[in-house]
Amino acid sequence: MESALHGDVVVVGGGVIGLTTAVVLAERGGRVRLWTREPAERTTSAVAGALWWPYRIEPESLVGDWALESLLVYEELTARPEETGVRMVEGVHGGIRLDELGPWAARVPGLRAAHAAEYTGTALWARLPLIDMSVHLPWLRERLLKAGGTVEERTVTDLAEVDAPVVVNCTGLGARDLVPDPAVRPVRGQLVVVENPGITTWLTSVDHASATSTYFFPQPGGLVLGGTAEEDAWSLTPDPAVAEQIVARCAAFRPEIAGARVLEHRVGLRPARHAVRLEREALPGGRVLVHNYGHGGAGVTVAWGCARQAAGPAGPAA
Template sequence: MDGGPGSGPSDDVVVVGGGVIGLTTALVLAERGRRVRMWTREPAERTTSAVAGALWWPYRIEPESLVGDWALQSLAVYAGMAARPARTGVRMVDGVHGETRFDELGPWAARVPHLRVASAGEYPGTALWGRLPLIDMPVHLAWLRERLRAAGGVVEERTVTDLSAVDAPVVVNCTGLGARDLVPDPAVRPVRGQLVVVENPGITTWLTCVDHAAAASVYFFPQPGGLVLGGTAEEDDWSLTPDPAVAEAIVARCAALRPEIAGARVLEHRVGLRPARHAVRIEREALPGGRILVHHYGHGGAGVTVAWGCARQAAGLVGPPA
């Protein structure tokens, strides 16, 4: 029942977009019995998702009333994946959210296992300590793609310029920042994030100290390929070129909290554009001929954090196999 290398009604569902949202949504649909093709403009390793830090934690995503449930559903899935870190890229790692209190967070925070007030020895100010999923994104994206193929899904590198022209009964739009032009939806805007990866001087825990309203923040995540330092959140900045001055400032901010970072050898500079929106859009739209378009984009800085909860909701709008 496959439509061959091209498109066609027998394709059943075409998911457009190959980042963590597109992959997870395609996987949920395939494992629910739908015939799925995922069309991606570029390999997952070159998407914004591959640049992510990527610590499970809601960050720069709305609406707050829905984010908690999406995030908690995803947390449970990642906790299970952490049993096989080498394959899935997911590990449960201890760390501290500096300058953070429970009463500043939504009710979801009380349902996060192991999250508690940090001791003075763990952080010099107000903070929360947690054991949370830390995800090695290149490994994780590759694992999601293989799991999708194992479920019968097909991954193709294709560029879509018109969602309504995709010849399938159901189209799911997971194009992230691309939705700004493709839908078009001017509410989708870039929030630029720059990171520096250094040789890890022996740090085994993560730390964040983030003002969600500020353009600069401090965080570091110990990943297998090095210590990831951040960061920035520059709204409406489309530049993908690392700024040397910004990189220097990132290292300095992190070294102020852990002095051993100052002398660490720089391995890599990364830049990604978060697809921000006033609210995540998960919405069903009718297309001519009785076809369905499901929009699923606008996850800001928390695509990894909410991927499974949001994918399940989007898949619910698609419905079960005929």
């Protein structure tokens, strides 16, 4: 549907998936309107720790290519970190071996087994994009505007009623009610942001079978500590006891974290699904609805790969 790209396209959803998809469409010549229920700064994406890594997202057979395509974009954006919010930062993934990962891992530059001095036990060392979402989301919005797109705050209650030749559904957890798609479920993540005591590398130690995990990411605004992965939990209110446990788990790796001043508590609901839904659907009158949602904890990681597939010409909107 190449002709439709030169007509009106409405992208519904203003998080990192919606913004990135809108940018790709606008830069390909579409007249793009982004409709978002709230500003990007108040979306789930704004809460993300935002380390590039395929985390809690399926299907693995597709995720690797989406993630690697996005990695190439982020590597380019690291040339202007103050503007884009993207930096390359070293760190270790604890409890992971290379042979446990998919074929995509062999194409991540420099990914290797960690040395004993870097982590006690099995781990992988990597230098990966770490994205400051407080900078990156506004930068994406500005890039969309510069490409001729528009951003409107409005609530959509029926995708079929959106008057445009192409409608792209990037509503994340909102797709549960809007589509409706009960396969989309929240996975609650709680974070603590503390004053950084001088830590320059990131660390993750994640048990995918557990509702808790341990990670810290040095962002410009503070050290982001995590976290939780509570399935089907909807509360956006930080739990003080959980926050204490997060700090304690991180301090077990870096004791200086224990005394760091707390700056902020964050909670976000990851839009989990058994598999990302990235496909087209015919609407009455020859219009097309493209679904691009269900990215779990890896929306930032796959944003550009999914956006380009959603935009076509080989993908759903082609």
